[in-house]
Amino acid sequence: MTNREHWLLFFEDKRFRTKSPTISIDGRNPFENDYGRLISSAPIRRLQDKTQVFPLDKNDYIRTRLTHSLEVSYIASSLGQSIEKILIEKIEDISIQKCGYLSSLLRTSGLVHDLGNPPFGHFGEIAIQDFFKKFFDENPRIARKFTPQERADFENFDGNIQTFRILSKLYYFGDEYSYNLSYSTLATIVKYPSDSVTGNKGKHAKEIAQKKAGYFVTEEDKYNKINDYLQLNHRRHPATYLLEAADDIAYSAADIEDGVKQGIISINEIENLFEKHLDKNKDKVLTYIKCLKQENLNDSIIVQRIRILTQQIMISSTIETFISNYDIIMRGELEDELIMISSAKDVRNAYKKIQSQIFMYKSILKKEIAGREAITGLLKIFVNAALSDNFRADGGNTLECRLYNLISASYRVVNEKYEHYTNTLYCKLRLVVDFIAGMTDSYAIDLYQELMGIKL
Numbered sequence: 258m259t260n261r262e263h264w265l266l267f268f269e270d271k272r273f274r275t276k277s278p279t280i281s282i283d284g285r286n287p288f289e290n291d292y293g294r295l296i297s298s299a300p301i302r303r304l305q306d307k308t309q310v311f312p313l314d315k316n317d318y319i320r321t322r323l324t325h326s327l328e329v330s331y332i333a334s335s336l337g338q339s340i341e342k343i344l345i346e347k348i349e350d351i352s353i354q355k356c357g358y359l360s361s362l363l364r365t366s367g368l369v370h371d372l373g374n375p376p377f378g379h380f381g382e383i384a385i386q387d388f389f390k391k392f393f394d395e396n397p398r399i400a401r402k403f404t405p406q407e408r409a410d411f412e413n414f415d416g417n418i419q420t421f422r423i424l425s426k427l428y429y430f431g432d433e434y435s436y437n438l439s440y441s442t443l444a445t446i447v448k449y450p451s452d453s454v455t456g457n458k459g460k461h462a463k464e465i466a467q468k469k470a471g472y473f474v475t476e477e478d479k480y481n482k483i484n485d486y487l488q489l490n491h492r493r494h495p496a497t498y499l500l501e502a503a504d505d506i507a508y509s510a511a512d513i514e515d516g517v518k519q520g521i522i523s524i525n526e527i528e529n530l531f532e533k534h535l536d537k538n539k540d541k542v543l544t545y546i547k548c549l550k551q552e553n554l555n556d557s558i559i560v561q562r563i564r565i566l567t568q569q570i571m572i573s574s575t576i577e578t579f580i581s582n583y584d585i586i587m588r589g590e591l592e593d594e595l596i597m598i599s600s601a602k603d604v605r606n607a608y609k610k611i612q613s614q615i616f617m618y619k620s621i622l623k624k625e626i627a628g629r630e631a632i633t634g635l636l637k638i639f640v641n642a643a644l645s646d647n648f649r650a651d652g653g654n655t656l657e658c659r660l661y662n663l664i665s666a667s668y669r670v671v672n673e674k675y676e677h678y679t680n681t682l683y684c685k686l687r688l689v690v691d692f693i694a695g696m697t698d699s700y701a702i703d704l705y706q707e708l709m710g711i712k713l
Contacts, residue, residue, distance in 0.1 A: 372424065522611065
């Protein structure tokens, strides 16, 4: 299959079921249709109270997971427009009739790329992972009821995997197909197209697709259908590389901007760290910072302009790197992140150094630790209940029944009607994780305090 033929396949309006009829003059492409299905839904709205960097922050200028996702959506769409122009006008692998499809695909996947992140972000992911590693180690009789893949699904919980579950099954809209998104939208958000055993190899992975996992055992059949239809060969969709780059570009610079506004780091410290860690782009960035400081602007304005410049550097470098590695990307065989093999690698690495300084700020650490306690506490309460036969809607006058009925009705409906996986205990624990991972930061804290009698 040629690259041109593959793009035609990627742009097909293929879904798990026939989509509902739209108005006759609907001019949207399949991915704009997907965007419309997503933008007004509750999982998107919950992102406004989920951590980006600063948990439970009351300042309205600090980024949440929602504002971050909107920025990623725009940057991804911008990358798509630029690359699409080259693929139409110069390489001629995309026809003019499909103009806008790639940018729409990336705009949509950028909006939802973090949809599965639990409360308190990556620290919340680690809390869930650590809980289940300890749970299975301390309960060998229970652990024996799980296959290695089933157990790995919990011990390697990841927001990216949960995103695929939400988009392909968990959001209840009347059937088992969730939003019924197009195959390419679903494929694009799977950064690591492997199961929990084949994947999760970390730095030892031979392929980037095996660095982590991309789907739970309950959604493996759905992913395989997408993989087979789009002929991905369990490799990344080409748009996934661009989505990943957009995410890196958005948060690396934005986290620093928020850090300055919070008074955690100064412009002088940023300048010194750039001096120390930049290479190819050092002169350009440092000269620009010196000019900004001479204008006597306040730090908030300066850091915004630094963000804009460095994002421009990373965006242009990403586009150049995608085109120069085009054929191997189309086969999903590029084993590196685009930004890390681009001429903006030094900018990304410098931002990592600056970010590490911000992440150790005491107020962030305290709130992350409090969030971990809430997530771990909720898991203890609900997992212990899930081990009982009374953990069901009609479980009688029992604690387990009460806890079951506290779980969101939409999650319970999906679990009861559409979760056909044969290991019922796995499904009950998956229901618990769905519920807790779907919480906002504030709701997780509040519910834990209420159930513990700390707050009534």
